[in-house]
Amino acid sequence: MGSTSAHNNEGLGRRNLIKRSAALGLITVPTMGFLSACATGGGTEEKPAAKETGTVSAKNPLGVKNGVALEAFIFKGGLGDQYAKDAEADYKTTYQAEVKHTGTQEVGPKLTPRFAGGTPPDVIDNSGANHLDMNKLSSQGQLQDLGVLLDAASLDDPNKKVRDVIHPSTLEKGKHGDKFDVLYYAFTIYGTWYSQKLLEDKGWAYPKTLDEMVKLCGDIKKEGIAPWTYAGKYPYYVHFNLFAQIAKIGGMPAWVEIDNLEPNAWTKNDAVKEVIEHYEELAAKKYFLEGSEGLTHIQSQTSWTKNKAVFIPNGSWVENEAAPTTPKDFGMSVGALLDGTGDKLPSGTLRGEPSEPYIVSAKGKNPLGGMELLRIMLSKKHAQNFATKVKSLTCVVDATEGMTLSPGLASASAAVKAAGDNLISLQLQEWYPALTDEKIGGLTGQLLTGDLKASEWIKKTQAEADKVAQDSSVTKFKRAG
Amino acid sequence: MQHGKYRFIVGFLALPLIIYGVFVLSPFVQAFQISLTDWSGLVGTANFIGLDNFERLWESDDFWNALRHNVYMLALVPVVTLGLGLFFAFMLNVGGRRKKNEVVTGVTGSKFYKFVFFFPQVISITIVAVIWFNIYNPDPNDGMLNSLLGTVGLDSLQNSWLGEKSIALWCISAVMVWGHVGFYVVLFSAAMASIPRDIYEAALLDGANRFHTFFKITLPLLWDAVQTGWVYMGIIALDAFALVQIMSVNNGGPDGATDVMPLRLYVTAFRDSQFGYASAMGIAMLIVTMTFALLTMRFARRERVEF
Numbered sequence: 184m185g186s187t188s189a190h191n192n193e194g195l196g197r198r199n200l201i202k203r204s205a206a207l208g209l210i211t212v213p214t215m216g217f218l219s220a221c222a223t224g225g226g227t228e229e230k231p232a233a234k235e236t237g238t239v240s241a242k243n244p245l246g247v248k249n250g251v252a253l254e255a256f257i258f259k260g261g262l263g264d265q266y267a268k269d270a271e272a273d274y275k276t277t278y279q280a281e282v283k284h285t286g287t288q289e290v291g292p293k294l295t296p297r298f299a300g301g302t303p304p305d306v307i308d309n310s311g312a313n314h315l316d317m318n319k320l321s322s323q324g325q326l327q328d329l330g331v332l333l334d335a336a337s338l339d340d341p342n343k344k345v346r347d348v349i350h351p352s353t354l355e356k357g358k359h360g361d362k363f364d365v366l367y368y369a370f371t372i373y374g375t376w377y378s379q380k381l382l383e384d385k386g387w388a389y390p391k392t393l394d395e396m397v398k399l400c401g402d403i404k405k406e407g408i409a410p411w412t413y414a415g416k417y418p419y420y421v422h423f424n425l426f427a428q429i430a431k432i433g434g435m436p437a438w439v440e441i442d443n444l445e446p447n448a449w450t451k452n453d454a455v456k457e458v459i460e461h462y463e464e465l466a467a468k469k470y471f472l473e474g475s476e477g478l479t480h481i482q483s484q485t486s487w488t489k490n491k492a493v494f495i496p497n498g499s500w501v502e503n504e505a506a507p508t509t510p511k512d513f514g515m516s517v518g519a520l521l522d523g524t525g526d527k528l529p530s531g532t533l534r535g536e537p538s539e540p541y542i543v544s545a546k547g548k549n550p551l552g553g554m555e556l557l558r559i560m561l562s563k564k565h566a567q568n569f570a571t572k573v574k575s576l577t578c579v580v581d582a583t584e585g586m587t588l589s590p591g592l593a594s595a596s597a598a599v600k601a602a603g604d605n606l607i608s609l610q611l612q613e614w615y616p617a618l619t620d621e622k623i624g625g626l627t628g629q630l631l632t633g634d635l636k637a638s639e640w641i642k643k644t645q646a647e648a649d650k651v652a653q654d655s656s657v658t659k660f661k662r663a664g
Numbered sequence: 665m666q667h668g669k670y671r672f673i674v675g676f677l678a679l680p681l682i683i684y685g686v687f688v689l690s691p692f693v694q695a696f697q698i699s700l701t702d703w704s705g706l707v708g709t710a711n712f713i714g715l716d717n718f719e720r721l722w723e724s725d726d727f728w729n730a731l732r733h734n735v736y737m738l739a740l741v742p743v744v745t746l747g748l749g750l751f752f753a754f755m756l757n758v759g760g761r762r763k764k765n766e767v768v769t770g771v772t773g774s775k776f777y778k779f780v781f782f783f784p785q786v787i788s789i790t791i792v793a794v795i796w797f798n799i800y801n802p803d804p805n806d807g808m809l810n811s812l813l814g815t816v817g818l819d820s821l822q823n824s825w826l827g828e829k830s831i832a833l834w835c836i837s838a839v840m841v842w843g844h845v846g847f848y849v850v851l852f853s854a855a856m857a858s859i860p861r862d863i864y865e866a867a868l869l870d871g872a873n874r875f876h877t878f879f880k881i882t883l884p885l886l887w888d889a890v891q892t893g894w895v896y897m898g899i900i901a902l903d904a905f906a907l908v909q910i911m912s913v914n915n916g917g918p919d920g921a922t923d924v925m926p927l928r929l930y931v932t933a934f935r936d937s938q939f940g941y942a943s944a945m946g947i948a949m950l951i952v953t954m955t956f957a958l959l960t961m962r963f964a965r966r967e968r969v970e971f
Binding site for chain 1: 941
């Protein structure tokens with residue numbers, strides 16, 4: 184053919200080149216990482232930085248020295264970093280010291296070389312998708328033991344130690360072995376979220392048991408409203424409730440077996456059967472908003488704030504996230520886990536996960552200052568500031584008492600209080616996201632559209648968990664029962 | 665002056681060749697090397713494990729599932745895209761009513777249509793995916809497609825689209841076709857413009873209709889362009905990463921129904937931190953793509969029509 188064809192080929196060739204180079208980019212990324220990883224081998228044998236110590240006093244129990252600079256690296260995600268800046272400002276005035284602040288979403292990539300080079304910042308909010316591997320940092324001695332901080336007097340009451348003002352599950356979760364070296368500053372509450380106003384208007388009450396839930400869903404459907412919606416694009420949102428409900432009925436020791444990927448942990452647990460059959464029933468009776476299986480979290484939340492559906496499984500960040508579409512008098516509330524049969528845990532049990540992990544570098548220039556900043560953040564003043572700024576709870580117990588809270592936060596706060604010691608924490612998703620989000624998530628999606636039977640869900644979930652347990656390429660974790 | 669000439673050429677080529685070597689060839693070679701290790705991508709050390717990754721890949725249901733979806737798309741997307749591209753290009757260039765002074769013309773407004781067809785090509789694939797994700801929104805009021813169906817009274821056809829296991833892959837394939845048809849319309853139009861008008865004229869004098877002119881004249885003379893287009897469309901169908909990653913429910917779902925090889929590679933590398941295994945997938949993809957390209961080139965070859 185004539186010259187046109189040659190021209191066409193040329194044009195296409197260029198497109199192809201771009202395509203190829205994009206594909207190669209995918210291969211190049213790991214390669215570059217490989218190279219740079221090799222390049223950062225040495226440099227760990229740094230001499231410990233001379234620690235500057237000041238005079239210990241009642242006001243300064245850690246002995247922070249005046250005028251010594253502090254460097255803070257704060258994850259700037261959904262919660263922003265203003266709350267940390269506010270605490271830093273207090274540090275600045277108290278110790279007449281410079282505070283260097285960095286807000287970032289790339290904590291891991293930015294700080295890996297600095298840890299390797301022995302010049303880490305003093306205090307780090309190690310959150311977000313690109314966070315540092317804390318197990319590794321801890322085992323390499325990079326994390327400051329925060330026991331000193333726990334034993335120091337709290338800022339508000341010299342007679343109370345810091346240990347006494349923060350939540351027990353925060354103390355538990357922050358440990359690597361016996362060493363407490365991670366302070367999870369915030370607290371995320373998971374549960375069934377609803378509009379208090381809608382319930383009151385219709386004369387409904389938040390149910391107490393699974394059976395009551397099914398019954399109420401029937402009443403709701405008669406009114407022409409969908410009882411439930413969920414983020415079908417991310418079915419693990421459903422697990423926020425579903426997993427916790429299993430743990431509530433079956434008890435924590437049985438759930439820990441699931442977390443630890445023990446054989447038959449799913450199949451032998453009767454609570455699994457009860458809970459999954461409950462969801463199967465909801466699906467069979469068409470109690471989920473039609474089309475939920477294709478909605479994103481934002482779309483499902485919007486359907487929910489528009490009162491197209493009554494309940495949604497979610498975490499306490501939803502109040503901030505759904506704020507743009509939430510009507511003023513919506514009365515956002517969270518309900519605790521429901522009662523089943525022969526429950527191992529009492530009514531009111533709630534899933535609350537410590538979040539926003541703060542670490543202090545052991546090999547930084549000013550570890551005492553880093554801990555002092557945390558002590559300032561753990562004061563009532565700053566915990567309340569956090570609640571106001573980002574509508575989220577901190578690990579400081581009862582910090583928000585007497586404050587006027589936003590509806591969702593007030594409800595979450597009340598639920599935590601009602602739960603008392605019965606706050607449960609699950610690890611499965613954090614440890615094995617490929618298992619929970621992709622595999623079990625896929626099954627849950629099918630369960631909720633009625634395409635999968637409960638018995639099949641349990642069988643296949645057990646099979647997937649077994650597969651992970653036998654896969655030597657997946658790093659395993661264990662927690663004590 | 666031979667000597668000086670080569671020095672001159674080398675002087676110009678050295679830099680691009682070095683860049684090509686470092687950024688294109690060496691990653692290729694290193695991907696092979698990494699695929700033989702258990703490198704996690706997080707630390708600097710890796711162990712040589714021979715062909716274990718490939719063995720694992722061979723036994724992986726997930727990977728075969730993903731490959732199967734790529735093959736489905738490979739079978740359908742190029743045919744539909746090129747078919748539509750050819751049809752539209754023919755209509756725009758040759759298919760119009762006969763006018764006074766011209767033997768062959770396009771349909772009325774063909775210039776405008778050409779522009780409209782090409783438009784998706786100008787938009788970034790990410791934006792295309794986000795737009796279509798919202799069109800497929802299952803909400804009967806907010807979702808464009810469903811509300812449209814509702815308005816015209818076709819409520820029975822309303823669907824959760826990307827959330828429905830049996831059609832999710834085809835919903836994504838449709839977007840792929842939509843996004844690429846315009847490019848081939850323009851490509852084939854350009855190729856058609858080079859076909860001498862007198863051939864059409866002769867055919868028309870003999871009483872050929874549009875159908876005949878298309879199959880007896882246009883298609884044979886365009887075969888080179890079609891064949892090249894086939895290879896490129898095939899490679900695109902074997903990729904599909906961006907659309908699936910952005911649009912699909914639960915990253916390749918529901919329940920793995922839209923999973924494709926590149927997505928598998930991506931999650932293996934960046935979520936599961938198994939760069940060695942992911943590199944093995946990359947190599948498997950390379951083999952599949954090369955095989956396809958070679959087969960197409962081999963079997964689609966036809967005698968070239970000279971004119």
